[in-house]
Amino acid sequence: MNQFRLRAITNLHCNCNCQFCYQKRKEVAVLPLENLRNAVAGRRFARASVMGGETLLLKNAEEYVRIAADAAATVGLTTNGVLMDPVRAKGLAKAGVQELAVSVPSFAMYREITGADLHKTLANLEAARRYIPNVRVNITQNMYNMQAACGTPEIYLMIREVLQTGVGVVICEDITAGFEMDFPRYLDGAKLAKNEFGFETWEIEGYTFGFFHGADNYDGTDLIVTPVGNFDTWKGYCDAVGCEMR
């Protein structure tokens, strides 16, 4: 059976504790490799996303990537980037990671939100680009970056700042809150495209970035394999890990 996307949630625990995290359960729970192997046996996916919790807390993260790479045309890893270093980036690339998404919820409030050091995370991201050229920053809408600083909410300033460094950007909705994006109001740009899942591509000042929203648009097209069971809707997974979608 062909499906759009495999989401392999390798573990629930995380070295950050972001207040807006959709995944409220943070106990040490790890997806057995065998469960992932069994779930994808005989299936093909257009994409696979390997994610946590924080996948890089697992010494054998590469093994999850290898299984995903055998089943999917494109494999991405989503990480907070705190534990990324060149050795790991090289190993992950060799295992099959083609895209790296580093979650950065705010520049101004990064330490308060995550407890980590922004400069270190950005340096890790930069080092990883040597081995995984397709690197992007995932910016999740949240109560900090949606606040206006000098008239413009930080999230719009972040988009421009990151894009100017040559790194990609995807804006991810906060599924627990009701924030609305208004790109044309704050950025000089326009929507270029919207796919069948509602994923939008925007252009500003010659750069393109993505806007991922409407997680339930993917219902039935995803296989979500996690330490707490397998799901075909994001809501099913959220219910299992204590998140209330709005």
Ligand code: SF4
């Ligand atoms: S880094 Fe991601 S998984 Fe970890 S607490 Fe923050 S939002 Fe949740």
